[in-house]
Amino acid sequence: MEQQRKTEDLLKQRLKEKGLKVTHQRILVLTVLEQNSGMHMTAEDIYELVSQDYPDIGLATVYRTLQLLWDMQLVDRINLDDGCVRYEIGHLLRGDAQHNHHHLICRKCNKVIPFTDDLLDDLEHHIEEVTGFHVLDHELKFYGFCRDCMEKEN
Numbered sequence: 001m002e003q004q005r006k007t008e009d010l011l012k013q014r015l016k017e018k019g020l021k022v023t024h025q026r027i028l029v030l031t032v033l034e035q036n037s038g039m040h041m042t043a044e045d046i047y048e049l050v051s052q053d054y055p056d057i058g059l060a061t062v063y064r065t066l067q068l069l070w071d072m073q074l075v076d077r078i079n080l081d082d083g084c085v086r087y088e089i090g091h092l093l094r095g096d097a098q099h100n101h102h103h104l105i106c107r108k109c110n111k112v113i114p115f116t117d118d119l120l121d122d123l124e125h126h127i128e129e130v131t132g133f134h135v136l137d138h139e140l141k142f143y144g145f146c147r148d149c150m151e152k153e154n
């Protein structure tokens with residue numbers, strides 16, 4: 001509950017900075033993502049959940065809201081190769097790390113598993129040293145077979 005408060009406060013603060021209104025829809029979309037932390041949801045999945053509380057919301061509004069939340073760095077997204085973008089609560093709000101977690105993608109069941117150890121500090125420093133490029137974030141995907149699928153196989 002306290003976390004939810006924090007999330008709402010940060011959203012309100014960011015919206016204010018951008019001169020945008022705090023709307024019920026914006027809060028709801030972010031809250032749904034927070035309540036489903038660890039899940040990687042399409043805009044349609046999010047729409048389904050939000051419309052349970054707020055039947056008047058349209059899918060287009062959910063899309064626009066997600067884009068806005070992404071611009072404000074409050075949500076993270078990953079592009080899976082099925083053409084669907086998945087969203088999740090932003091790493092700044094999860095409080096787990098400075099950067100987005102890595103994603104383990106099962107080639108059999110298509111499960112997406114978050115892996116929170118960044119372990120890229122050396123590489124990030126090296127990149128900055130060699131190129132002067134400052135890394136803000138990264139999106140790393142590993143493909144393979146999850147534990148469940150491996151067990152079924154054996």
Ligand SMILES: [Zn+2]
Pocket residue numbers: 099118120121124138
């Ligand atoms: Zn990193």
Ligand SMILES: [Zn+2]
Pocket residue numbers: 106107108109110111145146147148149
């Ligand atoms: Zn699997």
Ligand SMILES: [Zn+2]
Pocket residue numbers: 040088101102103114
């Ligand atoms: Zn993720």
